Amino acid sequence: MLTLESVSKRYGDPGTGTLAVEDLSFTIEEGQIVTMVGPSGCGKTTVLKLMAGLLRPTGGRVSVDGVDVTGPPEQIALVFQDYANSLYPWMRVADNIAFPLRRLRLSRSEVVARVERTLQAVGLRGLGDRYPWQLSGGMQQRVAIARGLAYQPRILLMDEPFGALDAQTRADLEDLVFQVRKEFGITVVFVTHDIDESVYLADSILIMGPRPTFIDEKLMVHLPEPRDQLETKQLPEFARLRSIVWRNIKESSLIMSTGAVQAAP
Amino acid sequence: MLTLESVSKRYGDPGTGTLAVEDLSFTIEEGQIVTMVGPSGCGKTTVLKLMAGLLRPTGGRVSVDGVDVTGPPEQIALVFQDYANSLYPWMRVADNIAFPLRRLRLSRSEVVARVERTLQAVGLRGLGDRYPWQLSGGMQQRVAIARGLAYQPRILLMDEPFGALDAQTRADLEDLVFQVRKEFGITVVFVTHDIDESVYLADSILIMGPRPTFIDEKLMVHLPEPRDQLETKQLPEFARLRSIVWRNIKESSLIMSTGAVQAAP
Amino acid sequence: MTSSRRNALYVSAEIATPLLVVAAIFVFTNAAGSFYFPPFQDVLVAFQQNWLFSRVMSDVAPSLVRLLIGFAIAIVVGVGLGLLLGKVAWLRRQAGPVVEFLRAVPPPALLPFTIIAIGVDSTAKVALIAFVCVWPILLNTMDGIAGIEPTLRSTDRVYRIRAWDHLVHVELRAASPQIFAGIRTALPLAIILMVISEMVASTNGVGYFIVQAQRSFALADMWSGILLLGILGYLLNLVFTGVERLALGWHLRSHAAVS
Amino acid sequence: MTSSTLPDRGTARSAIRWFVHGIGSLGGVVVVLLLAELSTRTDLLPSRFLPPPTETFATLFELLGGATAWIAIAETLRSWALGLLIAVLAGVLLGLVVGANELAYRATRPIVEFLRPVPSVALIPLVFLLFADNLSGGTVFLAAFASLWPMLVQTTYGIRNVMPTQVDTARSFQIRRMDVALRVVLPSAIPYIATGVRIASTVALILVLTGEIVVGAGGIGQQINEARQGSAVAAMYAYVLLAGILGVILNALFAAVERRMLRWHPSHREASE
């Protein structure tokens, strides 16, 4: 169970810095898939980094199973939004994926197996011995995802993980998330800008308001399981949730960029 | 007029390297908005870089108005997919946008005006004196877009430019593209993974097949102008085009990742 | 231009320029008639007499051994200490002024100290080489570590990479382009210090030979020694470039797009 | 707005903070001095030849009371500054050319690699030949020659480090070659160049001192030589101490400049936690 209690985070100077998150509280239950949506720059990445223990809150408390998060906790892995810079350019793709597994002291064959399986799962079979910079953007992003999956964390935080992928691959990987959850009982926090995705994947949706981020709304999603790319998306309930999310985003996005998009260059 | 004539591009060794593009030919007319869709890793970025003169084709010919492209031509600007690394970390946001304007020898006030206007247009008003690394991913992406717009090129190549943006901002920027075209008669080549976007923006859609890339299909889009986020997307013609694109992507994506997504990690 | 033709151009440039320079030196030394710059052919004759190969075992070998040991120590200590100081902020702050002080002590002033503390044998010479070569490596390691892409570090923290793996496989690798710059800077310093260290209490070595030649105004001999140093520098650099190609291949190729 | 503005040096409070910070980093120095004092006082090291730091400092203060030391300092600093300036300008310029152009690199490599290991002893005849009437010009030459190489190497490596995407971006906007070199490639290389300047700075200082010792141009080096020849052990170490302190001060200056120029760089970004 992942809990945030009136967490706030200010970057830079205590007085003048950017207040990215303020007084944010919510709880994520074991085994849930929670999606997070919100306008660009509202603080989603900041929240994920707070949960992952990469940033220390300037106020409030983050905890996992009641234990304060002071550094990156055991059970959590994060797939970075900035995927390109989170891959090690001196390691081949397979080594990039295998590197975090070192501390798990798995057998050599188990490591190879995990790497193969996840590479296959993200559609990159046979590319293990490329270097990251020999791959396209979307392929790099999938390597980062594969690394997160191969690590088999209890809680997986994903920051716009499918942003650079085509529709089909994206759909496949969405279903992969369900599959992984089913297999390992993993908890997933998933930031996305794709409204359909945010509804399709979610047990609940956190809709973030404009910066400093607060929870605008927490939507519980009760769509029939197992979900299906075609059927689920045709349900009236899906459409209803979809439009709620869309309305919310629209409003807070307008607030964020005061004066917003209007003048031509 | 931008022309590719049986262009091919192989990365690395002539014999063993990755063949990203093979025997690709098409023409883009002045003032058109052409969108490019295709599975991840199929070679879209490669094609854009070929057009921008950043890569030399290993075969065939790229030309603008009949003149061979041997280096980056005058009239073209490119918004990179890898936006984070295309911003200069030592320059503030405003300087990043103003930098390409140096060679245009504009007056100081004109430069400031362009920077202000484009920052405003992408919803980042007042953030000119931040450094790029003090911004969220989506904000960085918008800085890169602003830089491309401020430059006012005749041909603007955009590589998944809205991938890190929320739905509302994305919609606003889509409409900004129309506005810019109207105002400056600019030609736009636009890579996207968002199928709706690819139809909504396009005068024609290039649907790329699996690697080595070829044009699977060139779809002409005849949707009424001006387009509107709500109305256009409700037209039956929109739905028809949409499903053509979707079907195509689906097929070639399956070919790309042989064996594809199936095994769990 | 095809890549093979381009390569041919580079190789010929690399051969042509030194030949041009040698020709210029040849003309200059013969025209100038300066005692201190004897005709180049005399230097070549002296080179042949001294270094092909009569003094190779007696002078070149002991010098090279000391140089390599000293340089190896400098690399190990420089990288190790650089890592430590790069990682541990308080230590860096405390050690900073001491490091800066030691760096600024000129080797001639260092001499009395080494004689007292270490003595006059080979150990002292090796120590002197190591002492001077360590600084560029140390500074570059420190600065390289400090400049690592923050996302990489965050990645390691999130995946709780073990400290040792993080240090060896990430910090060190990420900093290695800059570490190699440091080693490259230090390499000729090792040769120079080899010479300087042999100016005191020596009975053999290239440096000893050069000093003796200079003292006895055998200028052709002296320049033949300098010639040897230059060739040594070029060769060592070649070896170094090979090692670097292996270690930094990823870096060079991933940055190769720069034209 | 910007969350990374440096602490304002103007206010009294930050001045105090700055001072405290400075004092706080002297712990290592104190430890080393204590060790040196102990080992010489107990004659673990012979104090007759290695005077304890307290004595050396006392001698130094005495020396600083007279004009000779200050003239020597000025003389040394002048040669150092000139030599370093030449080396930095030439090294960066050459590095830019050589780093950006493979042909230039390959054509100069044999000569550069040949010259780099040439020790200053070999240059002494050249110094006398070229600077017969101006020996301090000779020390400048020695310093510039020796510190050119670190600058060159560091610049070439720094240039190699530039992100291809950044250069491609500049190229796609048809930014002029000059601007690309000075405003894209050079800034990416600055972290390496900054390290280079710090290395070159001490190399230049050392070579100025060596030059002064060997050819007898005035300055701290000459004082060191005279003290050494006169068996004035305390004075000699006092001048060595002076040289070291100069090194520390000069480095601190560069570090301050670097902090300003590199505030965008990960190594100097304000900790985001």
Next chain:
Amino acid sequence: GPDGGASEQNAEGEQTITIAALATANMAPIYIGIEQGFFDEVGIDLEVQTVQSGSEMITGAVGGTFDIICGGYVPVYTAISQGLPLKFIAGNDVGGATPDVDWQVVVAGADSPVQDADDLATATIGVNVLKGVAEIQVRSSLENQGIDDADVELTEIPFPEMPAALEQGHLDAALVPEPFVTQVLDAGGRVVDTPYANLGADFPNGAYQATEQFIAENSEAVEGYVQAITKSIEFATDNPDEVRAAIPTFTQVPEDVAERMRLPVFNAELDMDRMMQLLDFTEEYGTIEERPSADDLIHTP
């Protein structure tokens, strides 16, 4: 620095002459001469520049930086034998006539096994320059006393570091000049051999040289210089207290040491016989290959 150059005139119309000297006590006549105005009398404005060693002096003289240099005999012999156009114009200092006044002696540290000259036969002895005058002195002195020098090991260490090297036991003995003799004696060391005195009274040690070119173009000034330095050397010989007082002003020898130390012995004459004897030694020890003739050595006006 006091940058020199040939044939310059100062404000009073005097010719400026740059002289290169070591920062050692035996350079006293130069400074005393300046102090006493002996050089002004002959119309010379003397500028002194201290360098590290004899070889830089010679290089500087040939390069034109220095007009006159004051160095040892052997380096100049070597230079002349290699064809460098140098000539001796005057003497400066010599070894002492007796062991008591000898100011360059072989000393041993307090804990050294070497007690007297006999023990030197198997000792490690420090000299400032191998194959220079020091090596020649040490070896021929032993030979003179009938001691086999075959097992003597000579190590090259600069003078200033010798006292420390002796104390640390890196050397058994060393040939050092003042003020290092006093420094060693102060540390409990002892004199174990006096090579200069052994080889005969007033063995030449230091002298003035100039390039043939400079002499040819400035014969008057050279003559004036010789005149003034001769006068100054006589003055120094007659007034040892003045010398002791002067030493701390141009060297950094501490005053208390200057009070006590053995003074250099000055002599302006160039003793042809002794010079030839020294030349014999240099030939014998292989320092020079081609023996210059007497005419090649000395400038006679």
